[in-house]
Amino acid sequence: MKRFAASPFRVSLALALLVATVLGYPTWTLAQETKTYDLVVYGGTSAGVIAAVQAKQMGKSVVLISPDQHLGGLSSSGLGLTDSGRQNAIGGLSQEFYHRVYQHYAKDASWKFQTSQQYLAQAEARRASNASNETWWIFEPHVAENVFESFIQEFTIPVERGEYLDREKGVQLDGKRIVSLTTLSGKTFAGKMFIDATYEGDLLAASGVSYTIGRESNAQYGEVGNGVEVAKNTKNHRFRVAVDPYIKPGDPSSGLVWGVHNEGPGEEGSADKRIQAYCYRMCMSRIPENSVPFPKPEGYDEAMFELLFRNYEAGDLRVPLHPGPAPNGKTDTNNNGAFSTDNIGMNYDYPEASYTQREKILQQHTLYQQGLMWTLANHPRVPQAVRDEMAKWGLAKDEFVDNNHWPYQIYVREARRMVSDYVQTESDCRRLRFCEDSVGLGSYNMDSHNTQRFVTEEGTVQNEGDVQVATGGSYAISYRSIVPKKGEAENLLVPVCLSSSHIAYGSIRMEPVFMILGQSAATAASLAIDQKIALQELSYDDLKTQLVKDGQQLAPSGKPLPYSD
Numbered sequence: 001m002k003r004f005a006a007s008p009f010r011v012s013l014a015l016a017l018l019v020a021t022v023l024g025y026p027t028w029t030l031a032q033e034t035k036t037y038d039l040v041v042y043g044g045t046s047a048g049v050i051a052a053v054q055a056k057q058m059g060k061s062v063v064l065i066s067p068d069q070h071l072g073g074l075s076s077s078g079l080g081l082t083d084s085g086r087q088n089a090i091g092g093l094s095q096e097f098y099h100r101v102y103q104h105y106a107k108d109a110s111w112k113f114q115t116s117q118q119y120l121a122q123a124e125a126r127r128a129s130n131a132s133n134e135t136w137w138i139f140e141p142h143v144a145e146n147v148f149e150s151f152i153q154e155f156t157i158p159v160e161r162g163e164y165l166d167r168e169k170g171v172q173l174d175g176k177r178i179v180s181l182t183t184l185s186g187k188t189f190a191g192k193m194f195i196d197a198t199y200e201g202d203l204l205a206a207s208g209v210s211y212t213i214g215r216e217s218n219a220q221y222g223e224v225g226n227g228v229e230v231a232k233n234t235k236n237h238r239f240r241v242a243v244d245p246y247i248k249p250g251d252p253s254s255g256l257v258w259g260v261h262n263e264g265p266g267e268e269g270s271a272d273k274r275i276q277a278y279c280y281r282m283c284m285s286r287i288p289e290n291s292v293p294f295p296k297p298e299g300y301d302e303a304m305f306e307l308l309f310r311n312y313e314a315g316d317l318r319v320p321l322h323p324g325p326a327p328n329g330k331t332d333t334n335n336n337g338a339f340s341t342d343n344i345g346m347n348y349d350y351p352e353a354s355y356t357q358r359e360k361i362l363q364q365h366t367l368y369q370q371g372l373m374w375t376l377a378n379h380p381r382v383p384q385a386v387r388d389e390m391a392k393w394g395l396a397k398d399e400f401v402d403n404n405h406w407p408y409q410i411y412v413r414e415a416r417r418m419v420s421d422y423v424q425t426e427s428d429c430r431r432l433r434f435c436e437d438s439v440g441l442g443s444y445n446m447d448s449h450n451t452q453r454f455v456t457e458e459g460t461v462q463n464e465g466d467v468q469v470a471t472g473g474s475y476a477i478s479y480r481s482i483v484p485k486k487g488e489a490e491n492l493l494v495p496v497c498l499s500s501s502h503i504a505y506g507s508i509r510m511e512p513v514f515m516i517l518g519q520s521a522a523t524a525a526s527l528a529i530d531q532k533i534a535l536q537e538l539s540y541d542d543l544k545t546q547l548v549k550d551g552q553q554l555a556p557s558g559k560p561l562p563y564s565d
Contacts (some may be wrong), residue, residue: 038191058523177490196332200412204246294373294394297370320337446504479538
């Protein structure tokens with residue numbers, strides 16, 4: 001069995017934890033001299049990079065602190081099939097990112113394994129290029145990472161890689177203002193303003209800002225798509241055939257097979273603390289000279305895939321993947337079907353978990369997904385036709401080359417969400433409510449992946465939580481949703497784990513939107529620095545003037561979309 005080397009993420013985290021353990025807490029007592037900036041951005045995601053660029057464009061000193069060695073978050077870690085929604089809703093530096101990707105693919109030298117014409121001849125690939133505004137929306141992981149690094153180099157942005165916030169004692173407050181943050185390695189960064197650009201919301205939580213995790217009830221915000229959805233959403237990514245969930249089929253006393261929980265799903269429309277499933281967005285290739293066979297991971301346990309086998313044996317013969325075509329014969333591979341790459345129900349503890357606990361969760365997800373791929377390609381209980389199809393594929397040899405071709409970043413579809421004075425809800429997404437302080441637009445479907453796998457009253461297994469509802473247009477995202485409520489941190493912005501209900505976040509949580517909000521957050525921070533005021537006191541008229549100047553799209557389009565029930 002092939003043993004995978006530790007990823008750069010795991011190496012840097014292990015070193016940070018070791019240093020923190022040796023030095024003890026508080027780590028900053030033995031740290032280097034404190035470095036001071038106008039803006040401190042924590043999180044090397046796409047939002048973090050764009051926020052740092054905007055701060056430099058506005059003449060501010062900035063540092064980007066990234067727990068990860070590789071910048072760009074999901075955009076450079078396999079999510080190349082951009083969930084753009086309406087492309088005309090995307091402006092500013094977010095659009096500039098996709099323009100730079102366009103410039104890359106405009107070069108013949110960028111097409112090593114196929115021509116651009118061959119790629120665009122595929123039905124799903126045709127939306128990759130928008131010649132009218134010179135943008136390109138589907139791309140290879142390394143191309144995205146190179147674009148983010150070009151931003152960093154062009155604007156001479158200092159980046160601290162492999163630095164993890166000391167979540168216990170690393171945030172120093174003066175009243176309601178953050179003074180500095182300290183990392184596990186003992187480095188301290190002081191700033192006038194701070195941005196939490198992480199997928200997890202670690203800085204906002206350590207700063208004492210209000211947040212929530214999980215699904216609200218439909219009643220809380222007057223929604224219809226939130227909470228438990230057993231009866232309503234019965235079409236997508238569910239078991240289509242009857243599959244027995246018990247270790248000994250038909251015998252509940254024998255216990256449940258792996259991946260099924262032993263409690264009911266909950267009352268329809270009710271709240272719970274479950275979060276939608278995570279997966280790695282694998283970059284696969286079917287070009288023989290650029291393909292690496294799926295490895296059988298150390299610790300492989302075929303019992304994890306008993307539901308997969310039974311699903312096939314019950315007659316569902318689909319290949320349970322969506323290999324969206326990316327340039328050069330590659331894919332952005334996503335979850336598809338009843339039992340696929342989403343590791344349902346195994347991430348509930350992730351948002352609040354310690355770094356060590358998160359690492360165990362990531363290892364479990366890696367074991368599951370690598371094991372799934374090996375199983376689909378090799379296991380005798382998988383139909384021969386499926387194995388034959390999977391034999392055409394492998395991991396892309398020229399991607400994630402320092403991590404055994406496996407993505408650096410897991411897809412954290414949601415974790416913490418701030419609770420501020422304005423909570424984005426389904427009413428915003430449907431344009432039944434309009435905020436008056438727009439800092440950007442969302443437009444993608446309200447999209448939640450499954451959150452649980454349970455036993456039905458009929459004694460079969462079923463998934464729950466998948467919601468896919470079109471917004472029918474673009475909608476505005478409030479400035480108040482990216483700043484804490486009045487009375488909480490007055491110099492912190494949160495463009496990723498913003499204030500939103502679960503179902504609204506399912507639409508907002510797209511990489512182009514994160515970049516839009518990252519730019520708007522840095523704009524607000526820069527203006528508040530100039531005016532020497534708290535972010536909650538910033539005049540929206542002043543903010544809007546700068547956003548429009550920078551090409552941000554602020555006005556939603558589309559008719560109100562009433563609730564269907």
